[in-house]
Amino acid sequence: MLSQKAKYALRALIMLAEKDNGDLILIADIAERENIPRKFLEAILVELRKEGLLFAKRGKSGGYWLARPAAQITFGEVIRLIDGHLAPIPCASKGSFRPCEDCIDTQTCSVRWLMVQVRDATAAVLDNQTLADALRHRQSTGNIAANFDI
Template structure:
């Protein structure tokens, strides 16, 4: 299940992806528009900056902006940064594999076999949907002006 932290990260990054010419946006503005507690948002944005998704600048004209193009940031990348592996069980994770304590043989476990398929399907969807794709969806539903350039 997606954590509240990941949902806030996705909403903040989508807002930043909407900004023209990669304008800096102050954290207070992001928090207010996306209805996210400011202190919680600060910690999220620092993590995303450390992982290379955001640039930041201090001062009167400072704030945050995307460090990469919206087309180059996938939902999967964001969720992994915030929540960790996508796999529903540790034994199905590529990056955080850990055998279940009650498992006798991970290679023949039918539960793991199914969870590997769930992980792969989830990763396929999330890794192939970018912030730009989500902005196109917003445009199609009327949440972004049609003239907005994606």
């Protein structure tokens, strides 16, 4: 299940993608527009900056902007950075594999077999959808600020 933290990260990044021209956006503006608690957002943005997705300028006139074009940042990348693996259960994870405590044999487990398929299908979607795709969707639905003067 997608965590609230990952949802907030994605919403903030999509907003930053709207101004994907190097202009700074203030934390307060993101928090207000996306209805994200400011302190929680600050921690998320710091984490995304440390992971190389954002640049930041400190101080009174500071803010954040994308470190890469929106078309180069996938949902899968962001979710993995924030939540870890995409697998619904630990034994289906590629990077964090851990057998279930009650499992007799991971090679013949039918639940694991199915959850690996779920993981692969999920990754196929999330790794092929970018912030730019989400921004295009947002624009096509009219859910973008017509006057984005931040």
